[in-house]
Amino acid sequence: MSDLKATGFIVGIAEDFLAHARAIIGEHETIVVRLASWTEDGVELDYVVELGGLLLNGVSRDIALDLLARTYKRRSSRVLWGEWLMPGIPERFQFLLEERFPVYRRSSLEVGPGWLDMLWALAEWLEQVDPGREPFMQVKEKFGSLRLYGPVTDAGEPIVEAAELLSGYVCEICGKLGRRVTNGGLLTLCDDHASA
Numbered sequence: 065m066s067d068l069k070a071t072g073f074i075v076g077i078a079e080d081f082l083a084h085a086r087a088i089i090g091e092h093e094t095i096v097v098r099l100a101s102w103t104e105d106g107v108e109l110d111y112v113v114e115l116g117g118l119l120l121n122g123v124s125r126d127i128a129l130d131l132l133a134r135t136y137k138r139r140s141s142r143v144l145w146g147e148w149l150m151p152g153i154p155e156r157f158q159f160l161l162e163e164r165f166p167v168y169r170r171s172s173l174e175v176g177p178g179w180l181d182m183l184w185a186l187a188e189w190l191e192q193v194d195p196g197r198e199p200f201m202q203v204k205e206k207f208g209s210l211r212l213y214g215p216v217t218d219a220g221e222p223i224v225e226a227a228e229l230l231s232g233y234v235c236e237i238c239g240k241l242g243r244r245v246t247n248g249g250l251l252t253l254c255d256d257h258a259s260a
């Protein structure tokens with residue numbers, strides 16, 4: 065990849081993250097990416113949000129935004145190689161996710177491919193703050209939200225709650241900015257997939 069292409073790619077990731085984050089925090093507040101840089105694990109986003117420490121539906125908004133940035137980092141590490149959404153890739157990626165993280169081994173993941181990057185970022189973060197955590201009993205979608213049934217720990221709970229909140233803003237099919245729509249049942253989808 066040429067430097068120019070790489071720069072465009074990194075800027076694109078930062079812009080997508082900002083649009084996604086703004087949909088979560090609302091138009092009246094400011095969020096700025098100070099630095100976006102390529103690492104071997106994807107695009108690292110260093111950002112500041114105007115008001116820290118707020119709750120969104122009882123969940124730490126800071127943790128939800130942090131999980132979003134980690135999700136974009138994970139996503140960017142795969143998009144770069146042209147992998148995402150090619151036939152068979154989501155299934156293979158789901159298998160890798162279950163193989164890589166013991167927390168997902170007890171039950172298969174009953175969610176769409178658009179949430180797999182978020183689940184990867186969640187498990188990676190849980191490994192850091194809550195090592196040795198017992199596996200989730202169930203990982204599924206319900207009323208357009210991610211539901212994680214399993215152990216409750218002081219260290220892990222805020223991040224698990226943030227993932228459930230964040231899922232309401234992530235298209236379950238493609239991972240782009242989504243919103244809850246009624247489409248047979250209640251689902252979280254982007255505009256493209258909501259009208260498909």
Ligand SMILES: [Zn+2]
Pocket residue numbers: 235236237238239240253254255256257
């Ligand atoms: Zn979509």
